[in-house]
Amino acid sequence: MNVIFQSTYYTLYQATNERCFYIDFGQKKIRMPFCQLLSLRHKVMSIDIADHFDSDLNTHGLEVLTLCNKEHLFILNTLEILDLKNLVEHGFLAIGLSAQKELQTY
Amino acid sequence: MKDIARQSMSIKVESMDMLNAQIKMEAHASALYLAMASWCEQNGFFTSAKFFFKQTEEEREHMMKIFNFLIDTGGNPISPEVTNINYDYSSIVDVFESTLEHEIKVTKSIHNIVKKARELGDITTERFLDWFVMEQVEEENTIRDILDMIEVTGTEGVGLQMIDNQVANWIE
């Protein structure tokens, strides 16, 4: 397995022989086919972090995240969500499917 | 290291995000035209209602075209949530003017995606949108023609009924 990107709490790997990816969440390592990685990206990017600073919208600053068709469930706090957003952003940049960096150099 | 990501998906994720936003916009247009069809039916503009029923279907087809493109390129198409549909119109003229405004918004949005796809070097997405660019020319032109016809006919006396009858010319 090759490390693609490592954030503060998480690591994204590519398992070339299995044609899939893994994310190490600390307490467990989860196998993810590419479509699940895309699905994770959508879920994570859809989280509005501003809600975490409004006690009416998000009382405890926690997010419940289900992954891989409800096979896994995580409860993450604000810092963990921010870190996961970071992992997703840089991870997609590293696997060459995001052009954000190229855009910024324009 | 084999490029599993590129083997799985052939466009950039930024393009995918913009196209998902466009899916939502087409779905919104479809819902909006359905609301307009409802308004037309309730206010006695039955031919215009037919016109908007047809527009509703067309917008749904636009949406599905993008949806299927995201599937073909290995992306993650998102089924859109549609909210905020306006049902209040002061007249049939208002209905068609709102339609033109909405179509212009859609045109601008598509042009914006084309420009960004070009910046990203995403030729696939750029070329895919060629069809939409030309389709928007048609859509805008149709509504402009109807508004011109309204202007010529005038809304006095039997004008409104004549307007409604003439909308039939734009239903193929």
Ligand SMILES: [Fe+2]
């Ligand atoms: Fe459309």
